[in-house]
Amino acid sequence: MSKLLLTGFEPFLENRHNPTEQIVLELDEEVVGEFEVISRVLPVDYERAAEMLIEYVDQCEPAAIMMLGLAADRTKVTPERIAINVNDSVEDNSGNAPVDQPIVKGGPAAYFSTLPIKKMTDALVENGIPAEVSNTAGTYLCNNVMYSVLYALEQKEMDIPAGFIHVPPTFEMTLHHSAHTGFPYTSIRDSIKLMIYALSDD
C-alpha cells in the first residue's frame, strides 16, 4: 500500500497547543483511501524542521506528502498554492528570527504545490467544511518546510504530490480569545481525512 507522509508541528509562540500535532498522531498508521498514513511531528526550528522532514522522506519513501500547520487567524481550511524562498519572521522555538533570508541561496523564487489543491478544497466544501485555496503560506516555518520539501523533491527527481495545508485553531484555543474563531477539533481532523481521500482519487 502507498504511504502518505503526514506532518504536523509542535506548539509555538503563544499557542500552548497545536492541533496539527494531535491530528497527525491520531491518524498515524491509519489507512485512508488508498494510503497508509505515516505521521511525524516537526519541531518549530528553522535549523531542524526541514532537515528532519527530508530525512523522513528518505526513510519512508512516501507516494505523497501532506504537511500541516496552524494558522491562528484563519477561519477556513486552506491548502496552500505556493511556497516562497524567504524566511522572515518572529522567533522560532529556538530563538531564530531570520529577516529576509533565502531558504535556499540561489534557489527559485517559489514552488507551486503539487497537491490537487482545488480538488481538495472542493471536497471539503462539498462536505460542509469551510475551505479555500490560500495564496500565501507566510514566511515562517510552514512556508519554510513547504519550500524545502518541494526543492528537495526536485533535486531528488522524485515526482510525487507534495504540499502544505494551514488549518484554523480549535474551538478550545479560541474559548478565551475574542479576536480568533476556530473549528471543533473533530472538524479539522475530518477535513484532513477528506483531503487524503480526494488525493487518493486523483
Added chain:
Amino acid sequence: MSKLLLTGFEPFLENRHNPTEQIVLELDEEVVGEFEVISRVLPVDYERAAEMLIEYVDQCEPAAIMMLGLAADRTKVTPERIAINVNDSVEDNSGNAPVDQPIVKGGPAAYFSTLPIKKMTDALVENGIPAEVSNTAGTYLCNNVMYSVLYALEQKEMDIPAGFIHVPPTFEMTLHHSAHTGFPYTSIRDSIKLMIYALSDD
C-alpha cells in the same frame, strides 16, 4: 414534567436557511434535563411574531422560555443580557421597516434576561463551545420578541425564567461567504441542549 418553550425563527433577509428553525424542530418534545421541550417557529414579522409567541405561552404554560435567533456576523453563542424598547431595522419578511419606534408605548426602556446567562455561558465554555454574554440583541425581531415576552410576563405576573440566545451561522451558511464564520450545525444544536441542562440545574 415542566415544559420549556423553545422558539426559533423562519429564514429572513438574505439567509435562505435559519438554523434556529431546524434546531427547535429537532428538539421538539424531547426531554432535556428536567424539561420537556415544546418548540415553535416564529415568523419574521413585527406584527405577528411577539403576538404568536405570547399566545404559545398562554397555551403551553411553560416553566421557562428560551428564544433563539440567528446572528449571521457573530462567532460565538451569545445569551443576551437585555432587550430594549425599540424597533429600528431593515425590512422584516412582510416589508415592515420601523425606525425608532417603541415596542410598547410608555413601556420601560429595557428588560434584563431572567435566564441564568452567566451559568449558561460557563456551561458552554466548559464543554468547549465558544460563548459569551452579549449586551445587545439588536433592534430587529430578536430584540422585539425578547422585550415583548418579558413585558408580557411582567403584566401577567408570571415569574418564570425567560430570555434570548443568538447563535452564529452554520458552516453550510458560510461556505461561500468570505466575511462570516460559523459553527457546525451539530455544535449549535448541542449548545442549546447544554444551556437547557444548565437552566435545569439552576
Added chain:
Amino acid sequence: MSKLLLTGFEPFLENRHNPTEQIVLELDEEVVGEFEVISRVLPVDYERAAEMLIEYVDQCEPAAIMMLGLAADRTKVTPERIAINVNDSVEDNSGNAPVDQPIVKGGPAAYFSTLPIKKMTDALVENGIPAEVSNTAGTYLCNNVMYSVLYALEQKEMDIPAGFIHVPPTFEMTLHHSAHTGFPYTSIRDSIKLMIYALSDD
C-alpha cells in the same frame, strides 16, 4: 453662550494613550456652533468617574453633555443609543472589577440617550466619516458614566440632551496591532466637532 460639557477618559487597561483625553483638552473653551465647549477628563475608576462628572454638571450648568470614550475594537464613530444598569467588567485603573452589579440599586434597567444620535450619525456620514448608531455601550466605565448622568439628570429634573459616543482607536494605536484598525487622530477630532455642530442645529 450655551455651554457643552465634553468629557473624555484617561488611558486604561493596555491602552497607553486615550484619544478622547487629547480631543477634549484640544477642544476645551473652543466655540463650536452655538456652544462653548467645557472639557473634563475622567478617571477610569468606578468609584470616582460618575461622581466627578455629576459635580462638573453642577459646576458648569451645561446646556448639553457629550461624553466620549475609546472602543479599541470598533471601526466607526458610534453614538450610543442606550445605557444599562449594570457594571460587569475587567479591572478599572483602581483594581475594581465588578460582576453583575447594578449602577443604581432599584434604578431603571436602562436610559436612552437624549442626544440626536441619528442626526449626528448622518452628519458624519455626509461628511465622509464612517459612523453608525451603537446599541451597546458595554458594561464598563463608559456605560457607567452614561447611565449615571442620565439617572442624575432625571433626579435633578434637568431636561438637557446628554449621551455617550464611542470612538475607534487612532492610527498611532494600531500601528503595531494587527487585530485593530483605527482612524487618523484628526478624523476622530473632526468627527466630534461635526457632532457638536449637528447638536447645535437641533
Added chain:
Amino acid sequence: MSKLLLTGFEPFLENRHNPTEQIVLELDEEVVGEFEVISRVLPVDYERAAEMLIEYVDQCEPAAIMMLGLAADRTKVTPERIAINVNDSVEDNSGNAPVDQPIVKGGPAAYFSTLPIKKMTDALVENGIPAEVSNTAGTYLCNNVMYSVLYALEQKEMDIPAGFIHVPPTFEMTLHHSAHTGFPYTSIRDSIKLMIYALSDD
C-alpha cells in the same frame, strides 16, 4: 530628472470608485523626492493591462516603477513582496475569468519585488500610517501586472526597482459597508508620496 512610472487601476467589480485612479491622476507630473511622477491608469482587463503597462515603460523609460491597486478588504497599506505566475479569479471588466492559467507559459513560478519594501513600510509606520509587507498580491489583475512587468524587465535586462502596492479602501467606500474599513483618501495619497520619498532616498 529621473522618472517614476506610477500606475493605478480603473474601477472594477462592485467598486464604483478606485482610489488608485484618483491618486495617480493627482500626482501626475508632480516632483516627489528625486523623481518626476509619470502616471497612467490601467484597464482591469487581463488582455490589455500588462501589455499597456509595458508599452508605457518603453515610452517613458522610467528609473523606477510603482504599481498601485485597491484591496477592498485590507486595513493597512501593503507593499507586495512577490508576484506569482498564475491568473485565477472572478471576472475582469471584459468578462475574462481565468482559472489556474499561467501568466507566462514556462515562466518562473514567481518574482520578488525589487522595491525597498521594508524601507517603504518603515517610512509609513514612522509617519503614523498603518502599513505592513504583504506576502500575496492575489491572483487577479494586480498580481498579473506585477508579474508581467518584473518578467518584462528581466527580458529587457532593465535593472530598475519595480513593484506593487495594495491600498485599503477610502472612508467614502466604506460608509455604507459594514464589513470593510478604510482610510481617509488623503492618508492613502500621502502614503504613496511617503513611499516615493523612501525610494528616492534608497
